[in-house]
Amino acid sequence: MIRADLHIHTMFSPDASIRPKTIVEQLFTHSHIKAAAITDHNTIKGYYKVLELAKNYSDILIIPGIEISSICGDLVLLGVAEVPPQSWTVENVIDFAHERDGLVVAAHPYRAFGLGDSAKKYEIDAVEILNGSCSQQLNMLAEILANEMALPGLAGSDAHRADELWTVYSEIQASMDLDEILRAIKRRLVKVART
Numbered sequence: 243m244i245r246a247d248l249h250i251h252t253m254f255s256p257d258a259s260i261r262p263k264t265i266v267e268q269l270f271t272h273s274h275i276k277a278a279a280i281t282d283h284n285t286i287k288g289y290y291k292v293l294e295l296a297k298n299y300s301d302i303l304i305i306p307g308i309e310i311s312s313i314c315g316d317l318v319l320l321g322v323a324e325v326p327p328q329s330w331t332v333e334n335v336i337d338f339a340h341e342r343d344g345l346v347v348a349a350h351p352y353r354a355f356g357l358g359d360s361a362k363k364y365e366i367d368a369v370e371i372l373n374g375s376c377s378q379q380l381n382m383l384a385e386i387l388a389n390e391m392a393l394p395g396l397a398g399s400d401a402h403r404a405d406e407l408w409t410v411y412s413e414i415q416a417s418m419d420l421d422e423i424l425r426a427i428k429r430r431l432v433k434v435a436r437t
């Protein structure tokens with residue numbers, strides 16, 4: 243079983259300030275969270291920077307990801323290390339991710355820039371039910387959505403500043419292997435928790 247923060251921004255997101263080095267250092271020294279998905283807004287640069295730095299540390303896993311500002315709301319892609327071509331309709335982004343065996347997550351569905359109930363129209367793979375920067379009520383609505391859609395519920399801090407890292411995490415029944423992690427999430431072998 244691994245514990246992962248599945249929604250993290252680096253300074254490569256225009257609205258975030260976290261240095262890639264901070265992420266790898268804190269992940270390495272963290273007592274129980276050992277995997278992190280780098281999900282910058284519409285860019286993959288931060289992921290590659292963190293990945294490069296992580297090579298110098300043992301026993302941590304950096305999961306490729308990106309948060310796409312689709313026309314209808316934010317989508318976090320996990321297991322995808324490329325930027326989808328425009329236009330970013332929800333369908334185009336989902337097709338792009340699935341062609342690369344990635345997962346599509348409805349990020350903070352009931353906050354601003356979330357998909358809301360419209361998530362039900364799309365072939366998404368998971369719902370973010372515990373977002374570190376959402377209120378308890380908004381997370382609860384997201385959990386109801388995940389249950390209605392019979393989809394796995396995920397947790398991510400959505401950290402934009404270093405002090406917001408690791409506030410919540412996903413507990414996944416998998417080893418430190420990306421494919422295994424993505425498969426386990428699809429099979430709903432995942433729970434969410436607060437640190």
Ligand SMILES: [Zn+2]
Pocket residue numbers: 249251309349400
């Ligand atoms: Zn985000």
